[in-house]
């Protein structure tokens with residue numbers, strides 16, 4: 419039985435590094451093709467936090483034997499955070515990270531909605547949908563949900579529910595970070611647009 423399952427953003431990878439350090443067997447399931455898939459969606463934005471605040475101690479210790487060094491005291495962009503920390507950390511975790519694997523459900527093994535008894539002792543069943551269309555059920559002692567909020571943004575209502583009159587939650591999921599100023603300007607200039615598309 420696998421021990422812990424999580425997702426490959428900064429939090430999921432840090433959780434996996436801490437678990438691996440304690441001799442447990444974490445597995446990271448990531449729906450994207452690369453580590454930090456959500457962070458890469460806003461690759462052009464510079465963070466307001468500097469590197470020391472963006473790395474986990476165990477996440478630093480794990481890749482260091484490969485020759486990787488923690489970046490200096492700068493403010494990286496999303497792309498740099500992914501490329502200079504999340505990706506080397508995922509590489510160090512090796513086959514404990516599985517890409518193109520979307521978690522679509524987590525339930526208590528052998529317990530449908532009508533069964534109460536034994537929920538606190540049974541392991542969990544994680545339902546995974548792979549990019550190639552295949553499905554998998556895996557068993558885990560625990561699950562760390564580090565799926566972030568990028569694909570599921572907060573609605574406008576102050577209580578976490580959609581405000582009265584707000585479009586459906588599905589409609590509100592289109593609030594992506596706009597592309598970079600360079601990309602915006604490029605649309606007015608055919609030659610620059612071609613350059614930024616490459």
Ligand SMILES: Cc1cc2nc3c(=O)[nH]c(=O)nc-3n(C[C@H](O)[C@H](O)[C@H](O)COP(=O)(O)OP(=O)(O)OC[C@H]3O[C@@H](n4cnc5c(N)ncnc54)[C@H](O)[C@@H]3O)c2cc1C
Pocket residue numbers: 425426427428429430447448449450453454455456457460463464465466467519520521522564565566567568569595
């Ligand atoms: C523009 C911008 C600037 C920011 N600047 C800062 C900053 O300066 N400092 C700071 O501390 N924070 C900053 N943040 C916030 C920070 O990015 C988040 O707090 C952080 O990324 C959360 O990490 P996470 O691992 O929980 O989630 P995410 O980074 O969202 O990672 C979640 C991962 O899970 C994957 N995933 C989601 N659902 C599933 C699923 N069902 N199955 C499998 N995989 C799944 C996603 O593909 C993703 O890779 C910023 C955010 C934005 C948008």
